[in-house]
Amino acid sequence: MTDLKLASLRPGESGLIQTLAVEVLLERRLKALGFRPGQAVMLLRRGWMNGPLHVRIGATEMMVRRRDAERIVLSQPTAKTSSQGFEPA
Numbered sequence: 001m002t003d004l005k006l007a008s009l010r011p012g013e014s015g016l017i018q019t020l021a022v023e024v025l026l027e028r029r030l031k032a033l034g035f036r037p038g039q040a041v042m043l044l045r046r047g048w049m050n051g052p053l054h055v056r057i058g059a060t061e062m063m064v065r066r067r068d069a070e071r072i073v074l075s076q077p078t079a080k081t082s083s084q085g086f087e088p089a
Contacts, residue, residue, distance in 0.1 A: 003074065004074050004075075005070050005071070005072060006043070006074055007053065007066055007069035007072075008045040009074070010043065011046065013042070014041060015041065016037075016038055016040055017035055017036060017038065017041055018037060018073045019072075019073045019078055020035060020072055020073075020074040021073060022068060022071045022072075026068065029038070033062060034057045034058050035057060040056060040057070041057045042063055047063070052065050053069050055069075
């Protein structure tokens, strides 16, 4: 399966975090929020006009800047599912 960026997911799609290709301070912040390798993340909505992305990781929903989402590498994307059926890793 090809690696992809969090920002390239469509609403309802999910994948497993492979790497965080970000600066050290942002990496610490993202890890504190649950963005760790192997963790499942689902894209719920895209912001208007290239705005932030609404994602779910574990039981937490948050907004991620699009430029940061471009640097979060995912693997093993899964089929589009209902957000209620999302099972975190």
